[in-house]
Amino acid sequence: MGGRLAFQTVRINGLVRHAPETGVAQKIAPRILAQIKRLQKDIDPFFQPVPSHLFLVGCSGCFLLDQGLSRQVKCGRKTMKHIILGWEKTVTKSVEYAESIIDTVREPLIVLDQDLRVVSVNRSFYAVFKVKPGETVGQLIYDLGNKQWNIPKLRELLENILPQKTAFDNYEVQHDFTTIGRRTMLLNARQIEQRKGMPRIILLAIEDITVRKEMEQEIKRLAYHDPLTNLPNRMLLTDRLNMAKILSDRNQKKVALMMLDIDKFKEINDTLGHHIGDLLLQVVAEKLTGILRKEDTVARFGGDEFVLVLPDQKDVQTALKVARKIINAFRKAVVLEGHALTITSSIGISIYPDHGEDVDTIMKNADCAMYRAKQAGRNQYHLYNEECRDGTIQPEPHL
The missing domain is CATH 3.30.70.270 (Reverse transcriptase/Diguanylate cyclase domain)
Incomplete structure (x- = not known):
């Protein structure tokens, strides 16, 4: 719409969502409009930040509503710049907070888009599989680690099984990695809905059960061998x-x-x-x-x-x-x-x-x-x- 925002309500509650159109329009400076669009685009849908404010942009300017919707503070177009900066800071803090929580998960996690390219991974993934952020985000999952992830059973899960289901658990895969050796993994995959009109993302949780399988094999050996x-x-x-x-x-x-x-x-x-x-x-x-x-x-x-x-x-x-x-x-x-x-x-x-x-x-x-x-x-x-x-x-x- 260029610089005219037929906006509705914009709410950040984990994902950016749009309420039904209000039928209003307001001339917005292109630079400010670009900031709003960039914020909407850059918010990582996986981490789902939850800031404390709701914004309503309409023909009479911009209204800031507190979390309980109990008061309204009218602001003009100039003050709107400060609101956007506050919005951006709140979103950034929320993302960092959510990322810190995800990074406490001991299992490696990967978020993929519909093209099976890596959107995000947690800290455990980097630690376990010895890869760097620059070699991971944006890459096709099969190309990770110099194509170490080009695993036939992983392809079967992502390309044939998961498209028919929203989730699939305990999919066992064995693979020889160049960097960390042979590993036995349980893969748990989920398709996660984003806001309306947006494609799904895929969450892949990886449980390394190599030690457990080795212990099971040893127990079995002791049970059946002298x-x-x-x-x-x-x-x-x-x-x-x-x-x-x-x-x-x-x-x-x-x-x-x-x-x-x-x-x-x-x-x-x-x-x-x-x-x-x-x-x-x-x-x-x-x-x-x-x-x-x-x-x-x-x-x-x-x-x-x-x-x-x-x-x-x-x-x-x-x-x-x-x-x-x-x-x-x-x-x-x-x-x-x-x-x-x-x-x-x-x-x-x-x-x-x-x-x-x-x-x-x-x-x-x-x-x-x-x-x-x-x-x-x-x-x-x-x-x-x-x-x-x-x-x-x-x-x-x-x-």
């Missing part, structure tokens, strides 16, 4: 064995189960101490892991007993070949803190479904075969058979 050898424990072994059985039924393949016991391990503990015994268990775990395939499982069953699960076996010969590898791998002496130890083991083998139709039976038959190997002189493997069940010892020869 703390000494870091091998699967009995609980995880049962899950793996059940899964191998299901796949065996589906693919018409066999599952080999081996029970391995370190020969005369008690003597090592009694003569050299439990510390050397623990070191020996770790060596055995490492050797067994190195022999098996990635899809196989080796678990510590308890004490000096280990269980090996070999899924997807065509026939029993493959399992026997692995048993021979284990026997041969243990022949070389191991030196632990100056003590040269020769490890031997007794291994019992059972095959699913040849030697049992359920997990408990297969485990029991492998254990039986292992004790038959011990009775036959140790340092050998024994394949379960009917003679084993009947008490007749017929160990398989090993190479």
